[in-house]
Amino acid sequence: MKNPFRTLSLPAGRRLIAVSDIHGHLTLLRALLEKVHYIPGGDLLFLVGDLVEKGPENLAVLRYVQDLCAHGFVYPTMGNVDAFTLSMLDDDSEGNEARFYEYCELRRRFSGSSLFTEALAELGLPLDGPGDAPAAKRALRTHLAVEAAFLRGLPALIETEKYIFVHGGLPTPDVSRITAADLPGLLKFDAFLENAPRFDKTVFVGHWPVVLYDGAVCCANPIFDRERHIVSLDGGCGVKHGAQLNAVLVGPDGAFSCAYCDGLPQVRALDAQARGADPFHLRWTERAVERLSAENGVARVRHSASGRILDVPESYLYADGGRLCCADFPADRLEIAPGDLLSLVDETPLGYIVKKDGVSGLYGGRIRAL
Numbered sequence: 531m532k533n534p535f536r537t538l539s540l541p542a543g544r545r546l547i548a549v550s551d552i553h554g555h556l557t558l559l560r561a562l563l564e565k566v567h568y569i570p571g572g573d574l575l576f577l578v579g580d581l582v583e584k585g586p587e588n589l590a591v592l593r594y595v596q597d598l599c600a601h602g603f604v605y606p607t608m609g610n611v612d613a614f615t616l617s618m619l620d621d622d623s624e625g626n627e628a629r630f631y632e633y634c635e636l637r638r639r640f641s642g643s644s645l646f647t648e649a650l651a652e653l654g655l656p657l658d659g660p661g662d663a664p665a666a667k668r669a670l671r672t673h674l675a676v677e678a679a680f681l682r683g684l685p686a687l688i689e690t691e692k693y694i695f696v697h698g699g700l701p702t703p704d705v706s707r708i709t710a711a712d713l714p715g716l717l718k719f720d721a722f723l724e725n726a727p728r729f730d731k732t733v734f735v736g737h738w739p740v741v742l743y744d745g746a747v748c749c750a751n752p753i754f755d756r757e758r759h760i761v762s763l764d765g766g767c768g769v770k771h772g773a774q775l776n777a778v779l780v781g782p783d784g785a786f787s788c789a790y791c792d793g794l795p796q797v798r799a800l801d802a803q804a805r806g807a808d809p810f811h812l813r814w815t816e817r818a819v820e821r822l823s824a825e826n827g828v829a830r831v832r833h834s835a836s837g838r839i840l841d842v843p844e845s846y847l848y849a850d851g852g853r854l855c856c857a858d859f860p861a862d863r864l865e866i867a868p869g870d871l872l873s874l875v876d877e878t879p880l881g882y883i884v885k886k887d888g889v890s891g892l893y894g895g896r897i898r899a900l
Contacts (some may be wrong), residue, residue, distance in 0.1 A: 534713055535705075536685040538605065540574055546699045546780040548761070550578035550697065551609070553768030554585025554643070555793075556594055562791040564600040566777050570602035576688070578736045579609025579697025579717070581681075583637060584768035588645040591653075592677050608684035609697040609737065610718035615645055616681055619670060625753075627663035641768065649673050686716040693780075694733045700721065721724025721815075728758040734778070739766035741773075741813070741858070741890075745836075748811045748860035750774045751888035752788050765790055771858060772875035772883065772890045790888060794873035797884070799866045801895030806863030809891070810838060817855040821847065827879035831856065843878040864891035872897065 540546075545564060552559050568575065581595055582588040598604045618633050630646075634657055637644035649670055650657055657666050669680040671678070689705055699719030701712055708716070722735055723743060740753050740762050750773060753762040766773030774792035783786070812819075816835035819842075823830045829844045831854075846857040864873070864886055873885040874897065881894040 533683075533687040534710065534716070534828055535708070536688045538688055538690045540690050541755060543601070543782050544572065544574050545569075545782060546574045546576065546693070548576045548578060548695065548734045548763060548778045548780075549775065550734070550763035551739075551765070551767050551769075552582075552585070552591055552775065553580055553611070554582050554588035554591050554640045554641070554645075555767055555775060556585075556587035556590045558767060558791050559591065559594070561793070562775050562777050562789065565791060566789050570598065573603070575602060575604045576695045576734065577604070577606040578695050578734055578763060579607050580611045581606060581609070582645050583611045583615055584641045586641065586643050586838075587648075588643060589648040589677070592645065592680070596677070596680055605688055605695070606684050607688055607695055607697055608681070608686050608717060608899060611715055612681055612684065616678060619646070619667065619674070619678060621674065628660045630663045630667060631660040635675075636875050645674075645677075646670055650850070668794065671714040680818060686713055689731070692731055694729070694731050696733065696735055698737045699726060699735050700729070700733060703727050707744045723753065723755060723760060723762055726755075726758055729760065732759045734761045734763060734869070736762075736764040739764050739770050739773070741766055741770055741811070742815055745811055745813060745816070746809045747862065748772075748858070748890040749888055750792075750890070751790065752776050752778050754786060761786075770887055772873070772885055774885075774888065792873050792885065794875060794885065797872050799870040799872055799884075799893065800868055800897055800898055802865075802868055803863060803866040803893055803895050805865035806891075809860075809862035810822050810836075810840060812840070812842070812859040812861060814858055817850070817857070819847070819856045820854050821854060841880060843880060847876075855857065860890045860892065862881060862891040864889065864893060866893055866895065 696716050698717050699722030741748050741750050750765040765776040767775040774790040777788045784826045818834040819831040828841050829842050833841050840861050842856050842859050875883040881892045884893045
Protein backbone atom coordinates (compact mmCIF):
# COMPACT_ATOMS: atom_id res chain seq x y z
CA MET A 531 0.00 0.00 0.00
CA LYS A 532 1.91 3.01 -1.31
CA ASN A 533 -0.24 5.77 0.18
CA PRO A 534 -2.79 4.50 2.73
CA PHE A 535 -4.47 7.88 3.25
CA ARG A 536 -5.82 9.98 0.40
CA THR A 537 -7.50 13.38 0.44
CA LEU A 538 -9.76 14.43 -2.43
CA SER A 539 -11.50 17.62 -3.40
CA LEU A 540 -14.61 16.54 -5.27
CA PRO A 541 -16.10 18.55 -8.13
CA ALA A 542 -19.41 20.16 -7.22
CA GLY A 543 -22.78 19.35 -8.74
CA ARG A 544 -22.15 15.66 -9.38
CA ARG A 545 -23.95 12.59 -8.13
CA LEU A 546 -22.00 10.30 -5.81
CA ILE A 547 -22.38 6.51 -5.86
CA ALA A 548 -20.87 4.24 -3.19
CA VAL A 549 -20.61 0.44 -3.50
CA SER A 550 -18.71 -1.99 -1.29
CA ASP A 551 -17.82 -5.68 -1.11
CA ILE A 552 -18.18 -6.66 -4.76
CA HIS A 553 -16.25 -9.87 -4.02
CA GLY A 554 -15.70 -10.93 -7.62
CA HIS A 555 -19.30 -10.53 -8.82
CA LEU A 556 -18.91 -8.70 -12.11
CA THR A 557 -22.40 -9.54 -13.37
CA LEU A 558 -23.99 -7.97 -10.30
CA LEU A 559 -21.72 -4.92 -10.45
CA ARG A 560 -22.58 -4.29 -14.09
CA ALA A 561 -26.29 -4.78 -13.40
CA LEU A 562 -26.18 -2.43 -10.42
CA LEU A 563 -24.38 0.33 -12.32
CA GLU A 564 -26.88 -0.04 -15.14
CA LYS A 565 -29.78 0.07 -12.67
CA VAL A 566 -28.60 3.37 -11.15
CA HIS A 567 -27.78 4.75 -14.63
CA TYR A 568 -24.13 5.29 -13.82
CA ILE A 569 -22.54 7.92 -16.09
CA PRO A 570 -18.77 7.42 -16.61
CA GLY A 571 -17.02 10.75 -16.37
CA GLY A 572 -20.13 12.31 -14.85
CA ASP A 573 -20.84 10.50 -11.60
CA LEU A 574 -18.39 10.05 -8.73
CA LEU A 575 -18.06 6.32 -8.04
CA PHE A 576 -16.51 5.04 -4.80
CA LEU A 577 -15.81 1.31 -4.46
CA VAL A 578 -15.27 0.73 -0.75
CA GLY A 579 -13.03 -2.32 -0.59
CA ASP A 580 -13.06 -6.09 -1.17
CA LEU A 581 -13.15 -6.03 -4.93
CA VAL A 582 -12.04 -9.65 -5.29
CA GLU A 583 -12.47 -13.18 -3.94
CA LYS A 584 -15.54 -15.15 -2.80
CA GLY A 585 -17.11 -14.76 -6.23
CA PRO A 586 -16.85 -16.31 -9.71
CA GLU A 587 -15.40 -13.39 -11.72
CA ASN A 588 -12.52 -12.03 -9.67
CA LEU A 589 -10.00 -11.31 -12.40
CA ALA A 590 -12.71 -9.82 -14.61
CA VAL A 591 -13.88 -7.55 -11.78
CA LEU A 592 -10.37 -6.30 -11.18
CA ARG A 593 -9.81 -5.51 -14.84
CA TYR A 594 -13.25 -3.94 -15.15
CA VAL A 595 -12.57 -1.64 -12.20
CA GLN A 596 -9.22 -0.68 -13.71
CA ASP A 597 -11.05 0.27 -16.88
CA LEU A 598 -13.65 2.24 -14.91
CA CYS A 599 -10.86 4.18 -13.22
CA ALA A 600 -9.37 5.05 -16.62
CA HIS A 601 -12.63 6.52 -17.93
CA GLY A 602 -14.29 8.28 -15.01
CA PHE A 603 -14.13 9.68 -11.52
CA VAL A 604 -13.74 6.27 -9.86
CA TYR A 605 -12.12 5.85 -6.46
CA PRO A 606 -11.57 2.32 -5.06
CA THR A 607 -10.26 1.66 -1.57
CA MET A 608 -8.58 -1.48 -0.28
CA GLY A 609 -10.41 -4.07 1.78
CA ASN A 610 -9.07 -6.76 4.08
CA VAL A 611 -9.69 -9.49 1.50
CA ASP A 612 -7.85 -7.52 -1.18
CA ALA A 613 -4.90 -7.10 1.17
CA PHE A 614 -4.90 -10.77 2.19
CA THR A 615 -5.00 -11.87 -1.44
CA LEU A 616 -1.91 -9.78 -2.18
CA SER A 617 -0.16 -11.25 0.85
CA MET A 618 -0.73 -14.77 -0.48
CA LEU A 619 0.89 -13.82 -3.77
CA ASP A 620 3.86 -12.09 -2.09
CA ASP A 621 4.51 -14.67 0.64
CA ASP A 622 7.90 -16.38 0.29
CA SER A 623 8.22 -17.58 3.87
CA GLU A 624 8.77 -21.20 4.83
CA GLY A 625 5.76 -23.37 4.06
CA ASN A 626 4.21 -20.80 1.73
CA GLU A 627 3.68 -23.36 -1.07
CA ALA A 628 1.31 -25.41 1.08
CA ARG A 629 -0.48 -22.28 2.36
CA PHE A 630 -0.92 -20.93 -1.18
CA TYR A 631 -2.35 -24.21 -2.43
CA GLU A 632 -4.64 -24.56 0.59
CA TYR A 633 -5.90 -21.01 0.09
CA CYS A 634 -6.74 -21.65 -3.57
CA GLU A 635 -8.46 -24.91 -2.64
CA LEU A 636 -10.48 -23.13 0.03
CA ARG A 637 -11.67 -20.54 -2.48
CA ARG A 638 -12.47 -23.23 -5.06
CA ARG A 639 -14.44 -25.20 -2.49
CA PHE A 640 -16.53 -22.32 -1.17
CA SER A 641 -16.88 -20.04 -4.19
CA GLY A 642 -15.73 -22.14 -7.13
CA SER A 643 -12.96 -19.79 -8.12
CA SER A 644 -10.31 -17.28 -7.08
CA LEU A 645 -8.23 -14.55 -8.63
CA PHE A 646 -5.29 -16.95 -8.80
CA THR A 647 -7.05 -19.97 -10.29
CA GLU A 648 -8.69 -17.76 -12.92
CA ALA A 649 -5.30 -16.32 -13.91
CA LEU A 650 -3.73 -19.79 -13.94
CA ALA A 651 -6.55 -20.96 -16.23
CA GLU A 652 -5.64 -18.15 -18.63
CA LEU A 653 -2.06 -19.37 -18.57
CA GLY A 654 -3.02 -23.04 -18.87
CA LEU A 655 -1.02 -23.90 -15.76
CA PRO A 656 -2.05 -26.53 -13.19
CA LEU A 657 -2.40 -26.18 -9.44
CA ASP A 658 -3.12 -29.76 -8.44
CA GLY A 659 -1.06 -29.78 -5.26
CA PRO A 660 1.51 -27.84 -3.19
CA GLY A 661 4.23 -28.99 -5.57
CA ASP A 662 2.72 -26.86 -8.34
CA ALA A 663 2.67 -23.72 -6.18
CA PRO A 664 6.23 -22.38 -6.76
CA ALA A 665 5.91 -22.39 -10.56
CA ALA A 666 2.33 -21.09 -10.32
CA LYS A 667 3.31 -18.16 -8.12
CA ARG A 668 6.26 -17.21 -10.35
CA ALA A 669 3.98 -17.18 -13.36
CA LEU A 670 1.26 -15.26 -11.53
CA ARG A 671 3.63 -12.54 -10.40
CA THR A 672 4.40 -11.82 -14.04
CA HIS A 673 0.93 -12.40 -15.45
CA LEU A 674 -0.80 -10.32 -12.74
CA ALA A 675 1.88 -7.63 -12.46
CA VAL A 676 -0.42 -4.83 -13.63
CA GLU A 677 -3.41 -6.00 -11.60
CA ALA A 678 -1.34 -6.54 -8.44
CA ALA A 679 0.25 -3.10 -8.79
CA PHE A 680 -3.23 -1.61 -9.08
CA LEU A 681 -4.37 -3.33 -5.88
CA ARG A 682 -1.22 -2.30 -4.01
CA GLY A 683 -1.86 1.30 -4.98
CA LEU A 684 -5.32 1.43 -3.42
CA PRO A 685 -5.63 3.64 -0.35
CA ALA A 686 -7.13 2.36 2.88
CA LEU A 687 -8.99 5.62 3.44
CA ILE A 688 -10.27 8.44 1.26
CA GLU A 689 -11.36 11.70 2.86
CA THR A 690 -13.28 14.43 1.04
CA GLU A 691 -14.85 17.69 2.16
CA LYS A 692 -18.00 15.94 3.43
CA TYR A 693 -17.32 12.20 3.33
CA ILE A 694 -14.89 9.48 4.41
CA PHE A 695 -14.66 6.12 2.65
CA VAL A 696 -13.03 3.22 4.49
CA HIS A 697 -13.69 -0.49 4.22
CA GLY A 698 -13.60 -1.57 7.87
CA GLY A 699 -14.08 1.45 10.11
CA LEU A 700 -12.29 4.16 12.05
CA PRO A 701 -10.95 4.06 15.62
CA THR A 702 -11.51 7.78 16.15
CA PRO A 703 -13.53 10.63 14.64
CA ASP A 704 -10.30 12.63 14.33
CA VAL A 705 -8.80 11.39 11.08
CA SER A 706 -5.63 13.41 11.72
CA ARG A 707 -4.82 11.07 14.61
CA ILE A 708 -4.93 7.92 12.48
CA THR A 709 -1.52 6.41 11.77
CA ALA A 710 -0.08 3.41 9.96
CA ALA A 711 -0.59 1.41 13.17
CA ASP A 712 -4.34 1.74 12.63
CA LEU A 713 -4.25 0.20 9.14
CA PRO A 714 -5.45 -3.30 10.12
CA GLY A 715 -8.60 -1.83 11.66
CA LEU A 716 -9.25 0.42 8.69
CA LEU A 717 -9.40 -2.70 6.53
CA LYS A 718 -11.13 -5.05 8.99
CA PHE A 719 -13.27 -3.61 11.79
CA ASP A 720 -15.83 -6.24 12.75
CA ALA A 721 -19.28 -5.02 13.82
CA PHE A 722 -18.13 -1.41 13.51
CA LEU A 723 -21.60 0.06 14.09
CA GLU A 724 -21.93 -1.55 17.51
CA ASN A 725 -19.30 0.70 19.08
CA ALA A 726 -18.64 3.44 16.54
CA PRO A 727 -18.35 7.05 17.69
CA ARG A 728 -20.15 10.01 16.15
CA PHE A 729 -18.43 11.60 13.15
CA ASP A 730 -18.57 15.11 11.77
CA LYS A 731 -18.34 13.80 8.21
CA THR A 732 -20.43 10.97 6.80
CA VAL A 733 -18.41 7.73 6.91
CA PHE A 734 -19.11 5.04 4.30
CA VAL A 735 -18.01 1.56 5.44
CA GLY A 736 -18.32 -1.99 4.16
CA HIS A 737 -16.85 -5.27 5.45
CA TRP A 738 -19.54 -6.30 7.97
CA PRO A 739 -22.71 -7.61 6.29
CA VAL A 740 -25.57 -5.45 7.53
CA VAL A 741 -27.77 -8.52 8.08
CA LEU A 742 -25.59 -9.38 11.07
CA TYR A 743 -26.70 -6.33 13.03
CA ASP A 744 -30.34 -7.35 13.57
CA GLY A 745 -31.44 -10.41 15.55
CA ALA A 746 -35.08 -10.05 14.52
CA VAL A 747 -35.19 -8.98 10.87
CA CYS A 748 -32.91 -10.20 8.09
CA CYS A 749 -32.49 -6.98 6.10
CA ALA A 750 -29.66 -6.58 3.58
CA ASN A 751 -30.34 -2.93 2.74
CA PRO A 752 -27.75 -0.28 3.66
CA ILE A 753 -27.94 1.10 7.18
CA PHE A 754 -28.13 4.87 7.53
CA ASP A 755 -27.07 5.92 11.02
CA ARG A 756 -27.93 9.60 10.73
CA GLU A 757 -27.08 10.44 14.34
CA ARG A 758 -23.49 9.20 14.08
CA HIS A 759 -23.16 9.99 10.34
CA ILE A 760 -22.35 6.44 9.21
CA VAL A 761 -23.53 4.52 6.15
CA SER A 762 -22.96 0.76 6.31
CA LEU A 763 -23.00 -0.63 2.77
CA ASP A 764 -22.25 -4.35 2.79
CA GLY A 765 -25.24 -6.35 1.53
CA GLY A 766 -23.36 -9.63 2.03
CA CYS A 767 -22.51 -10.21 -1.62
CA GLY A 768 -20.48 -13.42 -1.95
CA VAL A 769 -20.84 -14.16 1.75
CA LYS A 770 -24.51 -14.49 2.70
CA HIS A 771 -27.33 -16.62 1.35
CA GLY A 772 -29.83 -14.28 -0.30
CA ALA A 773 -27.32 -11.44 -0.32
CA GLN A 774 -27.29 -8.38 -2.54
CA LEU A 775 -24.87 -5.82 -3.91
CA ASN A 776 -25.85 -2.38 -2.58
CA ALA A 777 -25.34 1.12 -3.91
CA VAL A 778 -25.92 4.29 -1.94
CA LEU A 779 -26.44 7.40 -4.01
CA VAL A 780 -26.01 11.01 -2.92
CA GLY A 781 -27.55 13.53 -5.25
CA PRO A 782 -26.11 16.98 -6.01
CA ASP A 783 -28.65 18.29 -3.48
CA GLY A 784 -27.26 15.99 -0.75
CA ALA A 785 -30.28 13.66 -0.73
CA PHE A 786 -29.50 9.98 -0.03
CA SER A 787 -31.09 7.00 -1.79
CA CYS A 788 -30.18 3.37 -2.40
CA ALA A 789 -30.53 0.52 -4.87
CA TYR A 790 -29.46 -3.11 -5.02
CA CYS A 791 -29.11 -6.12 -7.32
CA ASP A 792 -29.12 -9.71 -6.06
CA GLY A 793 -29.16 -11.90 -9.19
CA LEU A 794 -31.78 -14.18 -7.60
CA PRO A 795 -34.74 -15.68 -9.49
CA GLN A 796 -37.72 -13.32 -9.50
CA VAL A 797 -41.20 -14.65 -8.66
CA ARG A 798 -44.70 -13.30 -8.07
CA ALA A 799 -46.60 -14.10 -4.91
CA LEU A 800 -50.02 -15.64 -5.55
CA ASP A 801 -51.36 -15.71 -2.00
CA ALA A 802 -51.63 -13.28 0.90
CA GLN A 803 -49.63 -13.86 4.07
CA ALA A 804 -49.83 -11.95 7.36
CA ARG A 805 -46.70 -10.83 9.16
CA GLY A 806 -45.39 -13.24 11.79
CA ALA A 807 -45.94 -12.23 15.40
CA ASP A 808 -42.47 -13.04 16.74
CA PRO A 809 -39.72 -12.57 14.11
CA PHE A 810 -36.31 -14.07 14.74
CA HIS A 811 -33.11 -13.99 12.69
CA LEU A 812 -30.61 -16.74 13.47
CA ARG A 813 -27.28 -15.14 12.53
CA TRP A 814 -23.70 -16.31 11.98
CA THR A 815 -22.53 -14.37 15.04
CA GLU A 816 -24.81 -16.53 17.24
CA ARG A 817 -25.02 -19.71 15.18
CA ALA A 818 -24.63 -22.45 17.82
CA VAL A 819 -27.71 -24.62 18.39
CA GLU A 820 -28.74 -27.87 20.10
CA ARG A 821 -30.76 -30.38 18.07
CA LEU A 822 -33.83 -31.54 19.95
CA SER A 823 -35.52 -33.60 17.24
CA ALA A 824 -35.70 -33.99 13.47
CA GLU A 825 -38.41 -35.20 11.10
CA ASN A 826 -39.13 -34.85 7.39
CA GLY A 827 -36.18 -32.53 6.75
CA VAL A 828 -37.06 -30.18 9.63
CA ALA A 829 -34.98 -29.99 12.81
CA ARG A 830 -36.25 -28.56 16.06
CA VAL A 831 -33.37 -26.81 17.79
CA ARG A 832 -32.63 -24.74 20.86
CA HIS A 833 -30.71 -21.58 19.98
CA SER A 834 -27.78 -21.50 22.38
CA ALA A 835 -27.50 -17.72 22.73
CA SER A 836 -31.17 -16.96 23.32
CA GLY A 837 -32.60 -20.28 24.50
CA ARG A 838 -35.29 -19.94 21.88
CA ILE A 839 -36.73 -23.15 20.41
CA LEU A 840 -37.46 -23.05 16.70
CA ASP A 841 -37.72 -25.18 13.59
CA VAL A 842 -35.02 -24.91 10.92
CA PRO A 843 -34.26 -26.88 7.76
CA GLU A 844 -32.18 -29.93 8.68
CA SER A 845 -29.87 -29.13 5.73
CA TYR A 846 -28.93 -25.82 7.39
CA LEU A 847 -27.20 -27.59 10.30
CA TYR A 848 -23.45 -28.21 10.25
CA ALA A 849 -20.59 -28.99 12.62
CA ASP A 850 -18.11 -26.24 13.45
CA GLY A 851 -15.28 -26.78 15.91
CA GLY A 852 -17.06 -29.52 17.79
CA ARG A 853 -20.38 -27.69 18.10
CA LEU A 854 -23.58 -27.87 16.08
CA CYS A 855 -24.39 -24.70 14.17
CA CYS A 856 -27.11 -23.43 11.89
CA ALA A 857 -26.61 -21.37 8.77
CA ASP A 858 -28.24 -17.94 8.73
CA PHE A 859 -31.99 -18.48 8.87
CA PRO A 860 -34.75 -15.84 8.85
CA ALA A 861 -37.44 -17.39 11.04
CA ASP A 862 -39.86 -14.64 10.16
CA ARG A 863 -43.09 -14.68 8.17
CA LEU A 864 -43.10 -11.65 5.87
CA GLU A 865 -46.23 -9.68 5.15
CA ILE A 866 -46.97 -10.47 1.51
CA ALA A 867 -49.81 -9.54 -0.80
CA PRO A 868 -50.81 -11.34 -4.00
CA GLY A 869 -48.80 -9.90 -6.88
CA ASP A 870 -45.81 -8.87 -4.78
CA LEU A 871 -42.49 -9.18 -6.59
CA LEU A 872 -40.11 -11.41 -4.61
CA SER A 873 -36.58 -12.73 -4.92
CA LEU A 874 -36.50 -16.49 -4.38
CA VAL A 875 -33.69 -17.35 -1.98
CA ASP A 876 -34.39 -21.01 -1.20
CA GLU A 877 -37.10 -23.68 -1.07
CA THR A 878 -37.22 -25.54 2.25
CA PRO A 879 -39.55 -27.98 4.04
CA LEU A 880 -40.73 -24.97 6.06
CA GLY A 881 -41.70 -23.00 2.97
CA TYR A 882 -39.99 -20.65 0.58
CA ILE A 883 -37.33 -18.24 1.80
CA VAL A 884 -37.98 -15.09 -0.17
CA LYS A 885 -36.77 -11.52 -0.14
CA LYS A 886 -39.08 -8.53 -0.40
CA ASP A 887 -37.59 -5.05 -0.63
CA GLY A 888 -34.29 -6.32 0.76
CA VAL A 889 -35.84 -8.21 3.71
CA SER A 890 -35.69 -12.03 3.77
CA GLY A 891 -38.21 -14.31 5.44
CA LEU A 892 -40.48 -17.33 5.06
CA TYR A 893 -43.43 -17.51 2.72
CA GLY A 894 -45.98 -20.34 2.85
CA GLY A 895 -47.99 -19.32 -0.20
CA ARG A 896 -47.74 -20.13 -3.89
CA ILE A 897 -45.41 -18.42 -6.33
CA ARG A 898 -45.18 -17.96 -10.07
CA ALA A 899 -41.80 -17.81 -11.77
CA LEU A 900 -41.12 -14.81 -14.02
